[in-house]
Every structure is written in C-alpha cells, then in structure tokens.
Amino acid sequence: MLDIKLIREQADFVRQRLATRGAGDESHIDEALRWDEQRRKLLGEVEELKASRNRVSKEIGVLMGKKEAAAAEAKKAETRDIGDKIATLDKQVAEAEASRDQILMRLPNLPHASVALGKSAEDNPVVRVHGEKPAHPFKPKDHVQICHHLKLIDFERGAKLSGSGFLLYTGWGARLERALIQFLLDLHIHEHHYTEVSPPYVINRECMFGVGQFPKFEDQAYAVREGNDASTLGKFYLLPTAEAPVANIHRDEVLAESQLPIRYVAYSPCFRAEAGAAGLGTRGMIRVHQFDKVELIKVVKPDQGYEELEKMVANAETVLQRLGLHYRVIQLCTGDMGFASAKTYDIEVWAPGQGSYLEVSSCSNCEDFQCRRMNLKMKTEDGDRVMPHLLNGSGTALARLFVALVETHQQADGSVLIPEPLRPYLRTDRIVP
RNA sequence: GGAGAGAUGGCUGAGUGGUCGAAAGCGACGGUUUGCUAAACCGUUAUACGAGUUAAAUCGUAUCGGGGGUUCGAAUCCCCCUCUCUCCGCCA
Known part of the structure; x- marks a missing residue:
C-alpha cells in the first residue's frame, strides 16, 4: 500500500x-x-x-x-x-x-527510479548473461520425452490423481526433485547465511493481503474449506508462494534495528489456480498448478534495500552456476513488474529442449509497500519508527529448474548426467533408463 | 468433538462504571553520587490518527486480544468472534 x-x-x-x-x-x-x-x-x-x-x-x-x-x-x-x-x-x-x-x-507500488521504462516483457533489458547455450552433438529432446524415457514423471497418472497441471514424480524423478530441494536449502543456509523456516501451507487471508496477493488476485488462489462448513470458505488458502507466509512472519511487529537484516529461506510447494489459463497452454511441467520452490525473504533497513536485492539475485544465480546451466538476468521494466514490487530482476534459465529461456527466479524489493499493509515496522537506534524494506526472491523455482537440468545435461545415449553438487544427494552421477 | 480457565503498557502484575492511558515491581534510558564498577537516589519511559509548526513544542481523539451493545461516561457490565492454556475423547 x-x-x-x-x-x-x-x-x-x-x-x-x-x-x-x-x-x-x-x-x-x-x-x-x-x-x-x-x-x-x-x-x-x-x-x-x-x-x-x-x-x-x-x-x-x-x-x-x-x-x-x-x-x-x-x-x-x-x-x-x-x-x-x-x-x-x-x-x-x-x-x-x-x-x-x-x-x-x-494501487500497485511505485517503480524505483532506476527501473527501465517500458510497456511489456519486450522492453525488459537484459542485465547479464551467464555461460552459453550448450551445443549438443544431437538434437536435444524436450523434458517430456526425457521424463517418459527415464520414467521421471508420470504426467497421465498425475492428472488421474488430481487433474491437469498436477504432476506425479516417480523413481529418479522424485529423488531428483528432493535432491534439488535439499541442495538449494543447504546452499542458502550454509553459504548465504539464510535461516531456514518451514511455514504452514494453508494460510489465512491476512497473509495474502499483506504481500499484495489480495484483494487484486483473489481469483488466482486455491481457497480451502473445512469439511462441509461453507462458512469457513474465505478464511484459508493454499499458499501461492512461500513469500506469503514467510514475509508475514513479523506482521504487526516492531523490530529492533539490531535484529536486521533478517534473512529467511523456506522450501514449500506452491499452488496456483492459474484461472483463465485454460489447459495451462504449455506442455509438460513448465506451467502447472503445483510446483516446489525454495524462497528467499529479507527484511532490511531501508537504506540497504537495493544493495540486498543485488545480493539476493547473486544468491539465486549461484544455484544455476553450480548446476552448470546457462541463464540470463533481466530487469523487469515498469510495465512488466509485479503489483507489490518497486524493482524486480528475473532469472531465466536456458532449456535446450524448449529452445527458450524459462523464468526460474524473480527477485524483488517491495520496499515498504508490503510492510505498510502488514504493519511491520522497525525501531531505529534513535527510537524512530520506520518501515523496513521487504525483499523476496525465488532461490529458485523447482519444476522449471528440473526441466532445464534434464534438457541441458541429457546425453546422446538418453541418460542424464548429474551435476557434481547434486551427486551426494542423489547418490549417482547419472540417471539411466 | 466435550468441559473449564485466561488475554491489561517492553515484561510481571493490580485495577469490576467516573479526573484510569491505566497502580506497583522489573527492565531500559538520562542524571546525581563514586577513583572505576556495583549499589543507592532522582527523573524519563506506549502507539496510531488528526490539528499545529520550517522543525519542534503543544492540543484533540482513539487504543487494556478483535468486533458490536448498554450508559452522560466502559479496562471494568452484556453479546459475538479469535487466540492461548488445562482436562477428556479422537487422531498422524
């Protein structure tokens, strides 16, 4: 606000x-x-x-x-x-x-003065590019084919259990997903010094209002009802991102300046109704109703907001670097930014099978926009009460990372080579049929 | 699901219709004292909104879990809700 x-x-x-x-x-x-x-x-x-x-x-x-x-x-x-x-x-x-x-x-947040002016995603400037598109000596398969071949994901049965847009990870697929989660958490905890939290996945309206999901995007959430009690509808929602609960941890609090910066990392599944996106429009696991994500949240002094944003982006980039993936960082222009954000960087990873970049992270400084909504303040050393800056970023989203990983590291023989950092978690260096 | 207890300022805790925004203690901060530290003593110690000011000062209103009601007047009485705790039942 x-x-x-x-x-x-x-x-x-x-x-x-x-x-x-x-x-x-x-x-x-x-x-x-x-x-x-x-x-x-x-x-x-x-x-x-x-x-x-x-x-x-x-x-x-x-x-x-x-x-x-x-x-x-x-x-x-x-x-x-x-x-x-x-x-x-x-x-x-x-x-x-x-x-x-x-x-x-x-009313959405005001874009920061440093944000590029523009109307749509086409106007988003590319900030930097890491690595190069891998040159496969064969025609790279897309992740759906790879998943079928290696039995990583059972799309049909996932839909049977839930509906279109829900995935059943199987065998090495389930293990790879879990290994990635573990790897990401460990990276951010041990090397980037975030504190792990594990939030509820069913959250109340206040959380959704606090981060700016509601009232504008209420139609995008999965609402939860208790049993047959219709009166409970509208109280609880499945989290669309861990940002919603984690950013609200200190709602209605006054933090001491000495407590900042606060850095949280949280794994959670994310649920998105994607209402209006009939059939989701995309094959495979690029756009789904439920996906895993490791989220980064920071509460910082207002004068450190932008410095911390750059660090957060770097933290997310480290993920892709370690996994040997080609990516680029773009800055969202004024016309393409999210509701609560004052400045946003997106990280897009290259997916050879798609022949395109996929957004796996979005890091934003929302300044005091959300703090005002959730009544989160800080008390300075001088005793003044001011609003801190609240930052959020994906570190990173999992489903698309999975896609980029298997498409990038697929081999001519149909196997997928596992990047070095994941091997201890997965206890193999290669997934074979 | 059943039965009961509770929610007051940073904390503990008094206060059951009238100068109560709220005693007292603790903590914190400032000062006096002291060679230093401690102790002792004195003082200060909530927030939001609005008015006001260059900025303060200052003034007004509201706030004792949240919402509503009774009353000239509510922390105090009544109703509803939320949360916490205890016991029983059920249960991963």
Whole structure:
C-alpha cells in the first residue's frame, strides 16, 4: 500500500510514477484524495464532539461525587443527543476511510527510479548473461520425452490423481526433485547465511493481503474449506508462494534495528489456480498448478534495500552456476513488474529442449509497500519508527529448474548426467533408463 | 468433538462504571553520587490518527486480544468472534 501522506503531499509525483506502469492506476489518485479529505474533515468534526462529551462526562462524575444528583441529571440531558451525532459521524468517517483504503489497496507500488521504462516483457533489458547455450552433438529432446524415457514423471497418472497441471514424480524423478530441494536449502543456509523456516501451507487471508496477493488476485488462489462448513470458505488458502507466509512472519511487529537484516529461506510447494489459463497452454511441467520452490525473504533497513536485492539475485544465480546451466538476468521494466514490487530482476534459465529461456527466479524489493499493509515496522537506534524494506526472491523455482537440468545435461545415449553438487544427494552421477 | 480457565503498557502484575492511558515491581534510558564498577537516589519511559509548526513544542481523539451493545461516561457490565492454556475423547 502506498503512503497516503506521500500521495497527499506529492500527488503529481505519485501519478507520474504510477503512469510508468501503463495500467492507468494514476487515474484513481484523485478519488483517493477526495475520500481522504472527506475523512479528515469529518474526523475533525467528530473529535470535537467527542471532546465536548468527554468534558461533560467528567463534570457529571464530579457532580455525582458531590451527590448533586439533580445537577448531574441536567448535564446528562444536555449531552444525551451528542451520542447520536457522534455515532452518525463515526460511521461516515469509517465509510470514507474504507472507500479511501479500498482504492489504496488496489494501487500497485511505485517503480524505483532506476527501473527501465517500458510497456511489456519486450522492453525488459537484459542485465547479464551467464555461460552459453550448450551445443549438443544431437538434437536435444524436450523434458517430456526425457521424463517418459527415464520414467521421471508420470504426467497421465498425475492428472488421474488430481487433474491437469498436477504432476506425479516417480523413481529418479522424485529423488531428483528432493535432491534439488535439499541442495538449494543447504546452499542458502550454509553459504548465504539464510535461516531456514518451514511455514504452514494453508494460510489465512491476512497473509495474502499483506504481500499484495489480495484483494487484486483473489481469483488466482486455491481457497480451502473445512469439511462441509461453507462458512469457513474465505478464511484459508493454499499458499501461492512461500513469500506469503514467510514475509508475514513479523506482521504487526516492531523490530529492533539490531535484529536486521533478517534473512529467511523456506522450501514449500506452491499452488496456483492459474484461472483463465485454460489447459495451462504449455506442455509438460513448465506451467502447472503445483510446483516446489525454495524462497528467499529479507527484511532490511531501508537504506540497504537495493544493495540486498543485488545480493539476493547473486544468491539465486549461484544455484544455476553450480548446476552448470546457462541463464540470463533481466530487469523487469515498469510495465512488466509485479503489483507489490518497486524493482524486480528475473532469472531465466536456458532449456535446450524448449529452445527458450524459462523464468526460474524473480527477485524483488517491495520496499515498504508490503510492510505498510502488514504493519511491520522497525525501531531505529534513535527510537524512530520506520518501515523496513521487504525483499523476496525465488532461490529458485523447482519444476522449471528440473526441466532445464534434464534438457541441458541429457546425453546422446538418453541418460542424464548429474551435476557434481547434486551427486551426494542423489547418490549417482547419472540417471539411466 | 466435550468441559473449564485466561488475554491489561517492553515484561510481571493490580485495577469490576467516573479526573484510569491505566497502580506497583522489573527492565531500559538520562542524571546525581563514586577513583572505576556495583549499589543507592532522582527523573524519563506506549502507539496510531488528526490539528499545529520550517522543525519542534503543544492540543484533540482513539487504543487494556478483535468486533458490536448498554450508559452522560466502559479496562471494568452484556453479546459475538479469535487466540492461548488445562482436562477428556479422537487422531498422524
């Protein structure tokens, strides 16, 4: 959520920054300001009334103490109808505030000044490229073929157990997935100094609001119901990313400056309804309803947000480097960034069988946008309360990493060579039919 | 699922209708004392919103788990919800 004070004081600046996203959000600023002004006007009125009521009530208390009942009754009559006026105004204040906040909740974050201007993914600048596309001395198969051949994933039975877009990992496939999770966690824990957390996978609405998933993207979530109790629908959701619970760990808290930076790493499956993407449009495991991910979250002092973002991207890149994969880092332009983000880097790994790059990580600094939504603050050494920066990044998503891995390291004989760092976890250097 | 207990400031804990935003203790911070440390003593010690100011000061309102109600007035009375704890049942 944007700071209403910033909007009040620098409306033009906010409008201009929002406009760079190209979604027309800046058009809602005036309405938000109108409700805000309305709220403050009514608030002034009602507070004045409350002050007078408090004054008289105190006088009544004094009179009662002096046993002057008649005088007290007279005072009571005097204030009796103030209560009704207060109730009416209170309601109007609440309505104005709700109207204002409803708009604010749907406004995306302001892009950071360093973000490239652009309309769509085509305008995203490539920041750097690591390695080169592997030159297979044969026509590389795509991961669906490889998975069939090596019996890594049973797509048909996965769909039978759940539905289209759900996977059944089998044999070496299941083991490879688990090995990757373990490898990623160990890397970030031991080499990058993140603290591991394992969050609930069923989370409440507040988490979804806090990170900005709700109210705008409510249709993308899997809602959970308790048994047959329809009234529980809307309380709990399957997490779309571990960012939702983990970023909310310190919701409604005031952190001491000395506690920062906080770095969390969490493995979790991620559930995405992908409503509107009928049939998901993609073959295999590139776009699915459930996938595994290792997520990185940081809470840092505001002046360290961008420095920490660069480090986070580097942490995610290390994953791909260790696994011997070719990738590129792109920066999302203003028109392509996510709702809560002020600056985002995507990491795209090369998948030879697809002949394209796949997004396996998205690292963002959301600045104080989410902190304001979830009321997360920090107390500086001087005793001031300020909003920290909240960062999230994939470190990395698993399904697509799996794709890139088997497609990159496939051999002419149909086997898949396992990169060195994974071998201890997998207890083999090669997956053969 | 059944029965019961509880939720007050950074912490412990008093407060059952009226100067209570809230005693006391602890902690923290500032000061006095001291060669230093400790102790002792004095003082300060919540947040949000709004008004105000260049910035402060200052003023107002709200906040005692959350929401609603009764009342001139609610931490205190009533209702609903959430969470925590104890016991029983069930269960990975």
